[in-house]
Amino acid sequence: MRRNYLAALLLLLSSVVLADVDGLDAQQEARYQALIAELRCLVCQNQTIAESNAPLAVDLRNQVKTQIVAGRSQAEIVGYLTERYGDFVLYRPPFKASTALLWLGPFLLLLGGLVWALRYVRGTRRPAAATEKPVDPEAVQRLLAETQAALAAQDAPARNPKE
């Protein structure tokens, strides 16, 4: 119950904060905030226009706000900006031929790494298996017979002179 009161209080507070942004209702405000967090500032290139205080970011924020108030869709606003600044303004560039490597590259690297790891693991196991050749029984028999014959030949002359 207490949690509900807290939630209600926070909601009230947030609506006060939201009302602070001029001319936008809560829904428009949400769209505005979501959009400016997706757009790159061209001056401070590692900041979104939501974060940056560069004059250009201020201009672009105002532009986004004006267009939201005018009822333009997100696609229209994004189109307006990419027409002027290119895909660079988008923190999430669209998937197309020139960005295919950007989007697929990490997965290709991962795949390559997996293939390499698999081959490496198999490669280290194979030589160990190769040394353990199965024993050829015929070869053992032959070796045994040869050894016996050699021993017999060694023994024979040693004994004969005494007899």
Place this chain on the structure above:
Amino acid sequence: MKYLVPIAVLLGLIALFAVGLTRDPREVPSPLVGKPAPAFALPGLGGTPARVTPADWRGRTVLVNYFASWCAGCRVEHPLLMQLAHEQGVEIIGLAYKDADADTQAWLDRHGNPYRSVIADNAGSAGLDWGVYGVPETFVVGPDGSILFKQIGPMTPEAWETKIRPLLGVRREG
């Protein structure tokens, strides 16, 4: 060769980085190159003429230079623009970007005016439409009103010689 693959990968990466490091991340390719220059209707500096539009220089190849009195890079390229305008007869249109008219005028009085006409883009609205994100930026606009080239940052003698002069068809003087 046991290390052939790792060495090949390493060399490939070095090649990629070597190319990547020569590129300036601040130079964002403009999607406007090859497209018609965005229209605007703005007053000239100090209010005269009352209205200038890109149609005013239709039929000629011009340089459209966004500059401002508060811009350091503009001072860097200024001598070159002066030389191009006064010695080589290049038509340069100046757009004073986010500047107060009095400041622009004082700057031009002090350093010289390379511009055939100066347009006051006080609010940066034309700049926004032209995709300007920092002055100076210079556009080459062809006779049909389309943008042929965009120079981001100060104009350099190299950029003029290799990229812009061929577009304007200006012969080397002498």
